[in-house]
Every structure is written in structure tokens, then in C-alpha cells.
Amino acid sequence: MTSSFRFAVLGCGRIAPKHADSLKKIDGVSLVACADRLPDRAKSYAEKNAIKAFDSLEELLSWGQFDVLSVCTPSGMHADHAVAAMNAGKHVVVEKPMALLLEDADRMIEASIRNQVRLFVVKQNRYNLPVLALRQALDEGRFGKLVLGTTRVRWCRDQKYYDQDEWRGTWAQDGGVFANQASHHIDLLEWCMGDVESVLAKTATHLVDIECEDTGLVILKFVSGALGLIEATTATRPKDLEGSLSILGERGSVEIAGFAVNEIRHFNFVDVRPEDVEVKNKFSSNPPSVYGFGHHNYYQNVVDTLRKKAEALVDGKEGRRSLELISAIYASAESGREVFLKKDSLGSRLGH
């Protein structure tokens, strides 16, 4: 018999409906409660999903009749909320980025080990169909030696977007385009290209009044010797243009484009296979929003892992890996120097 799991959501804002919708599609699990410090938000989310509403994490935890907490609060709060839930014996699914400080990520990993509960970090773009096709080609060794990996995020976030909640664009709770919007693409780049040795970054704030950057560039050197480039901005106007990823190797090159890394533009290999012709047609649908389709598949992996039928795709350690890279990017932008991930201090204003 498959075990059933009861979920609760903390933070009933923009991303929370994706969690509810995904959970509804998975057999044997249920969403039973939510909490938000704004009672009206909790109430309306609860009404929509026919679940219980609470006004704080403390109240939700003292009620306690659930197994997994999905943390959808502002990024700078993730660690405290996740650790409190894990100390109460709950498994935790935490939205990206898992935290803004590496020491917070370490606290979360430690709490999960100490309490013998699971910690998952949401990186739903890994489940985009074109990304899965790329990943399969990488796993099969079709690229040969990797040469260059680049990602480009050209999205539109205007002042109205940043003004809708006070945490957006702040060092203490959010970070800029690298920690927030491009964190998915940074994760995908590293997932495909392997560990990063060093980064050299430049950032700027061009079109909005926020503490952090709306635009940035990073040159990367991977441990393998391959090079990389990240171009990220929320200062594209008047609308989202692109979220893309290119992986180039000695025996092949793949480019995934669209506005949410959702469409294969090039899929070229020296060892051409008959099924390659179909890949471009099969993987070319635009998702309705930049959040993409992946939350459902991501949650399926969470539930399968809890049922001990799968390995976690992004656990705490894997989530920390991309936070380490993001921290290095900010450290480099601040110091103006190339930062080596395993040698240099990765501290910056992010998370403070």
C-alpha cells in the first residue's frame, strides 16, 4: 500500500497556488492546511482549497496534523521557518532559493539530519521537457568534452512588481536578479556543466529603484576546464523576452530557448540519431507563465522520495550547491575580483 502524506503551505502569496494545484494531481496526498501572517490571504487560500487556515507558523505547528510543510514565504525567512518545522518533526519542501546565507542553508541541512526528516528545495525547471532531453543527452555522454555553457535571462520586472511587497529587491529578504529570477537558470547551468571553480561578476541597477541589481553578467570557469557565461536582467522592456540555456561540447550542441527554458531551438550531435529529428517538435510548447510546468513533476519526485521509491532530485545539499554559486557571484560583484568557490570568502550583502 502506498503511504499517504498530508501537506500544509506556509505563505499564501503568488507561488502558493502552484503548490496546491500540483498536490491535487498526485495520488494519495492531500493539502490540509495553510498559514499566512496576513489572515485574509490565509482565509482566501483556505477557502479555495477547502482546507484549514492559520495566522502563523506557530499556530499551524501547534495544531500539527500534517506531515510535510511547503515553505512559500520570502526567501530570507526560509531558514527559520524550515528549521522550526523540522524541529517539530515535519518534512519540508522549501521554495527557491533555499536561503540567502550559506550558514542558513547549513542550519537547515543540520536540522533535517538531526530530526531525521527530509528537506527538498524546489527547482521545478529541471523537469521542463527540453531540459530532460538535454540532461539525457549529457548522461549518455553525447556531448563528449564540454566546452562552453551559457544562460540568458531577459525578463521584465518593473517598479510596480517590486513595490507590491516590501521584501522584493532587498538584500535582507530577496537579492536581485541572480538570487531570485535567474536562480533557476544558474541551477540548470551548474547541473549540466558540473561544479564551478571561479566566477567574475559585474552587476548594475538600471531601471528600478531597489537595493539589489536588476542586471548582471558572470564569466565562469568550471572545474572541468570548460567556460561559462550568465547574462541576467529583469530590465527587459516592455515584456519578457527569453530564458535560455546553451550547452556546447566537442560532439554536440543544444540550445533551449523560449521565455522559460521551454523550447528546443538546436539539438545537434555528431552521432545523429533518428529520434533527434522529433526532439525539436516534441519539446516546443510555451508554458502559460514563466513559472513553467514543473511544480507537479517536482512534487511527484518529493512524494516518491518520501515513499522511498525515488531519490530526491534536489535535496538540501543540492540546493546549497547553487546557493554557493550565487553567493560567489555576489562576492565577486562586490569585490570586483574573480572569486574561487573553494578558496575565497563568499560573504556579501545578500542575506544581511
Ligand SMILES: NC(=O)c1ccc[n+]([C@@H]2O[C@H](COP(=O)([O-])OP(=O)(O)OC[C@H]3O[C@@H](n4cnc5c(N)ncnc54)[C@H](O)[C@@H]3O)[C@@H](O)[C@H]2O)c1
Ligand atoms: N519556483 C518558482 O518558480 C518561484 C516563483 C515565484 C516565487 N518563488 C519563491 O517563493 C517564495 C515566495 O514568493 P512569492 O512570489 O509567492 O511571494 P509573496 O510575497 O507573493 O508571498 C509570500 C507570502 O508569505 C507571507 N508571509 C510573510 N512572512 C510570513 C510569516 N512570518 N509567516 C507566515 N506568512 C508569512 C506573506 O504575507 C505572503 O502572503 C520566494 O522565496 C520566491 O523566491 C519561487
